[in-house]
Amino acid sequence: MLPSLLDWAEAxxxxxxxxxxxAVPALDIEQIDLLHLLVRERAHEVDPVVREVAQLGADLPAPVVDVTSRKRIVEASLDSMRAIADPHTFTLASASRFPNLVRRRLWAHNLGATTGLYAAKTIGQHELFIPPAHTSGRTWVVGPNLTALVKRLGQRSHDILNGVLSTQLTSRTLFEGLEWVRPYALSLLDTYIREIDGYDKAFMKAIERFSTFLNDANAPVGIEPYDWGNVVFTPRQVRAIYAGQALMxxxxxxxTYITSLVCNAMDLDGAFVEQVLASQVAGHHVILRLTQVLPGMGISRIDATAGYAFMRVIAQHGGVDLVNKMWEAPTTLPTIDELTNPERWMERIGA
Incomplete structure (x- = not known):
């Protein structure tokens, strides 16, 4: 029996x-305590507004929001990845041409680099894929990164903190308030991985792209759309890739859309919040940290702003009620083609 996919302790x-x-801003105990108090107070104010404007998550308990370290974000991200990857150890390891020890150490280094560079920049994260019986549902603000932002922005950081909390708590309403979102996301990844055996050429290509993360965790790591000469996929894998990208x-x-409504409701500078958050990694999809190092996940027919542009169009036609029709079931989600053609989605669902 194969050991774990990689050396998670080394990662x-x-x-x-x-x-x-x-560099990590230096904080004393009193400053850390004040930061915890501030974040919890802001979360207590923001969460009811998120639920009101989103019209989702009314039955959820009060959120658990804590300030944490970069180290803990690394540990939590890798724990989530392990929960996703280890059930597929045999398939993934069999697809690699590297000897077991080399593969385990190589993947540990590169996945560690990915999560580390992410933790050095992200402001907040909603934990998704650790098994629910353990810690799923925690929402974190990364103390050192928030402090650096506060020192840079001064008084305007009040708006940014509220914006970060709004983004993460909106993610929580989807992943904790809707029973199907988390299993659906995992099912797409499972479909992709189950059929990867025998496509070791794809893994070799992915390993070549690992080095891009050493300089920039947000660097594009995919191949050009339809460049099938480099990577081979089954039709089911391609469908899973595009469905996953449409979901994310x-x-x-x-x-982003709900955060803009929260900013309006709380009299915050929404344009400023959107600008700053776009330049940071306000992470609530730890699955992206894994999919970005799997072959093919970089293939996309949409850009990063397509989801928000789609929301704005359908909101103009029917407000939050129409927007929330997306979340009735996986079948009401927009496809990757409908994201750039909202009218087609509205026609399909009968709006």
């Missing part, structure tokens, strides 16, 4: 090392 060590490549684009766009 954690590398992740923590990369997480501290950016819809979630990103929805969180």
């Amino acid at each position: 954690t060590r590398w992740g923590i090392r990369y997480a501290h490549t950016r 684009a819809a979630i990103d766009g929805y969180c």
